[in-house]
Amino acid sequence: MMARDRLQLGLLLGPGLVFLAVFFLVPLGIMIVTSLLAPGLYGGVEWEFYPHSFGRILGFADPAFEEFDPVYLEIFFRSMKIAALTVVATLLVCYPAAFCIATMPPKWKGFCLFLIALPFFTSLIVRLFVWVLILRQAGPINGLLMATGLIDRPLEMIYSEGAIILGMVYIFIPFMFMPVYASVEKLDWTLVRASQDLGAGPVRTFLRVILPLTAPGIIGGSVIVFIPALGNFIVPAILGGAKVMMLGNLIEQQFLSARNWPFGSALAMMVLSIMLVAMMAFVFLSGRRNRAHGPAVAEGGAA
Amino acid sequence: MMARLFRRGLVAYTALFFAFIYLPLLLIAVYSFNSNPVNMMTWSGFTTEWYLQVLGFKTAVSEAAMYIESTDQLLAALRNSLTIAFSTTLVATVLGTSIALAIYRYRFFGARYYQVLMFMPMLIPDIVLGIALLIFFVNAGIHLGIGTIIIGQCTFLTSYVFIVVSSRLAGMDRSLERASADLGANEWVTFRKVVLPQLMPGVAGGALLAFIISMDDLVITYFISGTDVTTLPVFIFAMLRRGIKPEINAIAVLMLTFSFAVASLGLYLRSRRK
């Protein structure tokens, strides 16, 4: 590489990398340190090594300082479950629509994509809050069902896990839709024909050809939805009536009400490690696909 | 035939899909005309009051309005949000684009690891990043305020821009750069006249995405906004705890209408150019 090239590279790469190193990697590092320090009485930390925050979660807490409580793992698993259900529901909502839109004439395609992106321009919280209005006891759905005599007492739709998942699906639709759409759109339809031609009926063609070929988009969208769903604390607060505690709420609570920064950081580290595992799984899966059939197939995740 | 039936089903499903997305928004629009100032859950009549207020045609409402005090704040929050969104969009677009260009143009040691690094801020859960930044700023003695919000949002918005621009670059035809050199253009001219024009849709897309996400970001901003700066989402979220203000609906509808208009104009202009 010539000196001029190196200078150019430095100019292009330098500012961004310095920025990210200082404001992304250093904060993460500080958080790791914080998670291993003792909590201060009114927030902040005491400078002494204190692994018990992790012990509280994972079961090796020294009873002299802290106490292990399985409730945290329970919250962990529940959050994972809700995030996973969100992923599945979002996928079910988006996949057929992506399919339909990808096979429309180009003019329509552009318009539909625009329609999907448009709600993004309203406030996320307002979009969530409107579901409170819809789902609540005296809301329109219950009103309609009562008026038609289908039910005689209001359904309890709001403040439940179901409502949380519904809300998350609603706000994460574009995150799932875009990558899935990208890979469906790229799907080579002659392969579908080839499959039929070779004697495979619609179901088998879907399972053996369409699904594997759109898998990169599905995997990419799933990762992109799973991770924020896991850490989300707003949807449980608004639509879960704060009755269902997820990881995000637990972490928020440590910082904003229990004043236990190290424990909050330790929990955040746990989330971070799940994220890294999910990301590595993604890289591994798409890497394997890459090796199998060329890089062209594995791009869906990036959109 | 079966295929046609299946197609119809798919179209019907897609119609439902859009209904799912848009009916709630419609409801917001309806409620934005609800005259009940205290409790927007109950309909008490039609009014354009909230629009007039938001647009500044009316400053104070009748004696009955008890929540007016924060209309100013709401507008201030909107202003803050816009200021932040514009600044972050600018910074993140420049940073994200140049990193993407660097990785695209040069083969250098560990380029792939930078790519992973660039993915991380986007994929890290908001709450983790927000808290890490909070602890960082507090320890570094940096005053929490509009500056910290901009910095904090830029960390992950840079990633979004990077990814959008990168995918545009990946689809770009490198032989065009050669063609340009072949026709006598030096590197800088080639960049200006060939690379940049083709990159523009990616840059614009990345910037737009960054803007939208910045306007919407709650969690990270929530942790790193000082007391003196409140953004719209943070303000609305705080307000939710005490019951939502009707002006919020009006603002949401205005934002939607405005962006719809801008986007439609863009589409129209593009279709005319072709």
Add this chain to the structure above:
Amino acid sequence: QQELNVYNWGDYINPEVLKKFEEQTGIKVNLSVYSSNEEMLAKIRGGATGYDIVFPSVHMHDIMAKLDLLEKTNINQYEGFKNIDPAFLRAKSDPNGEYCLPYAWGSVGIMYNRTLLGKDVTGWRDLLETAKAKGLKISLLDDVREVMGVGLILNGHSVNSTDPEELQQAADTIIAMKPQVAAFTYSNRPMVVSGDVAAGHHFIGAMIDVFAHPQDLGYVIPEEGATMYQEDICVLKTAPNKENAIKFMQFYTQPEIPALNMAQQTNGTANMKARELTPENIKNSEEINPPAETMKRLQIFEDIGDGIRLYDRLWTKIKTAQ
């Protein structure tokens, strides 16, 4: 131009008050809001500067004093201070009012929908039985100390208890209530008004709605007892406009000012003269100005130090219990 940066709870001051202050002094007021003591503390400790006055609850007033965040104002030297009822100098760190001025106070009781319940409820047990019988739901505040406070009171303990057994009992009581609890939230008022829940755990400010719909709504201080809150006006050590801040405190000792505030906030005041100046309905309300008898049933929060961790664990359990 002179400025004053006010950091207050959301919807916790009558805008007319601020307008009056601006008129009288020519000082421009900037208002920001928070929604819990802890949030305010976290932000102030987190390095937020630029605020002049804050409105901590009494126990937070003590904590902030301990953390040396408050400026000594000698407000007690000011002539208007004589209007203040000394019973409201509750902060242990500031028994004479050298730092802060009592701002407002009130009870935390039950706001209920009479139409749905079909009767006036008298307390938590009555409410829960009625709700259970009619298949109705209630909502609780999304606040660890308030909710644990209800549990402690129902078991006859102090709301400042740090005894693990007492706290466990309290948590168990709340967990037993959970089937009737629709949500933990701060938006109880609209929910009760619209009938989404039959009753909500709420501050005395709910009287606004009760005055607006006297047939349908009611507010009661539970017979089992309740918590009360009081906030003080404090000046921060880091305040950039200390003099203006003190001017505001002095302004707030004028009886007509807290009275104006009360009229809109429907809560109580420490300013003895102000009570006389409030509208009839407030003056006569036993909820807002409870008789001494009722006052005895009210407890106020104190700083419990790292006892808060124990609360947090139980709170997590309460939230997680199915």
Add this chain to the structure above:
Amino acid sequence: MQETIVELAGAGKTFASPEGGEVRALDNVDLKVRRNEFLTLLGPSGCGKTTLLQSIGGFVSLDRGKILIDGADMTEVPPHRRPVNTVFQNYALFPHMTVAQNVGYALEVRGVSLKERRAKAGEVLAMVGLAGLEERWPHQLSGGQQQRVALARAIVARPKLLLLDEPLSALDRNLRHSMQIELKTLQNELGISFVFVTHDQEEALTMSDRIAVLRHGRIQQIARLRDIYDRPASPFVAGFIGASNLFEGHVENGVMALGGGEVLRVAGGAASFTGKATAIVRPEQFLLGSARGSLPGIEATLDQVIFVGAAFELYMRTAGGRQITVSAPASAREAVAAAEAGRCARLAYDPAEVHLMTGQGADAQ
């Protein structure tokens, strides 16, 4: 050989064109594919070749007419139940399956056991010369190898008919030539009928038993190779198969008057025809020089000679300004040199070889 395996009767298909009009992709097509023959569909882009193939494969449903395969009415049968397989132009190999999985797919969907699948796949892969590549992924193969995999995949389940839609067009010239020969050989070995689409006439000539020339969704002519070359039904067909010199004029008493005093003599059956007609003389049917003095000839001046290895191409012009392309074999080297020296030559032709097309003069390309 004369037994019919596929029959299209009155097949019609109209598409709505994007501009709002209608496109008749198939216009009342009657076609019989014989058992064990190599039938090529030839025609310009958009003439309906793909549509015809796809209506046999079941991917296009006909508006009118019907399709019988091996006697059974298949008009409404979906593609996966037709005993017909296709080799697609871009191969359409499944990128997520290995070569063996691709080839075994047709058996897999029929529930054949893995073991048997592997065995059969190995067999056909050997047949197309790809033994040993079973575990490769499609992207690891060259174009020609991918082509062979596509072929193996299409024949593994022994269809009654193989449809090939321009299977060779993406290959380079040399590879294409060897695949042409291989395909032809394979068809003989397998003993099944091939319907092959191409728009490369040379390819059509090399491989086919019969050729069907399509235009605007109609079959212009369907005939054996030699017949279609020697006796094209119309100038369109003539222009499509082999280079040709076309002459229009009035025929009377075995003489076609071309105008400008030039004439072309015809013989045989054509000699008895009277009226306007188009005559065709292939470039190689003009003989350079006076080698055979007994034949009639046309004088022409030489514009350009191109040496194309095995032959010379001479671009010539008659006194009347008519352009004539002549192809002289390499062995006629001296005659070419003489023509080049003299800048003109006499082009002899055999009147019996001049083919006359009547009543379709307006149909020229």
Add this chain to the structure above:
Amino acid sequence: MQETIVELAGAGKTFASPEGGEVRALDNVDLKVRRNEFLTLLGPSGCGKTTLLQSIGGFVSLDRGKILIDGADMTEVPPHRRPVNTVFQNYALFPHMTVAQNVGYALEVRGVSLKERRAKAGEVLAMVGLAGLEERWPHQLSGGQQQRVALARAIVARPKLLLLDEPLSALDRNLRHSMQIELKTLQNELGISFVFVTHDQEEALTMSDRIAVLRHGRIQQIARLRDIYDRPASPFVAGFIGASNLFEGHVENGVMALGGGEVLRVAGGAASFTGKATAIVRPEQFLLGSARGSLPGIEATLDQVIFVGAAFELYMRTAGGRQITVSAPASAREAVAAAEAGRCARLAYDPAEVHLMTGQGADAQ
């Protein structure tokens, strides 16, 4: 005509192959391109054609050797300062510029005024037959039109040399043929040198003044068209240009002993050679039947006849098992029919036409 415009002297370029080895893409190449000539680089895939072209264009920097363009040393000069333009295989048109902007680009970067640019662009567009399409976008053009725009763009600034890297390979057969002729004509008109890469020998034959055959980064032979066809330097070159029948054997006294008692006669200079050699006889050099009884001949049986329109291809076999391909002109119809009937024929050849390649027998493809 003999003046040199580009000279490569001892040019060498080695790439690190992905597998870790080395690839000699150019191996001590000496090449002179003459002013105003059409030089074609021909060779199998990977032989270094593109590398050679790009080293002239400046996109590949040589490891060894140097490049002079018009006498000036250009070895270290970056592409944008070389008086050389390229037509890329995939056209590489700028999608965000109109046709006129694309064509005017080379002038734009040289600071030519808009008005003049438009005028010049219009001129060259007219030259390539695209007048009137100035305001189109590249995606609104057909492949052939895009090709022409790429050409116009490359010639607008009047380079001293035009490099063309398989510019026609993406076009379909008919279009390719007409573009070949157009390109050749254009080169004559412009009076600049073209260096053209292809791996289609027919294309090379149609267009070139000289052909350079490359293999493994080396120039095997560089010569005028006819010379290379008639006197290939090696079996490799022979196999690459035109079909050929190769015979190996020992030559003595004008007779090559092929083994199995069969012989091939040689005449002329070759007759004086003694030793092992490879002889080449082109398929069209074998004459069917006994037309010229005075010539020597080989008896062979007929395996297969393919009618390819203008000619017949006969696949034959000698008694010794040697395979011979014979190309008989359509005019030899009767002889072919006779051979087909008898299943065998005598293949006459002119010993003077048999070309002998000595000392390179091991080099066969």
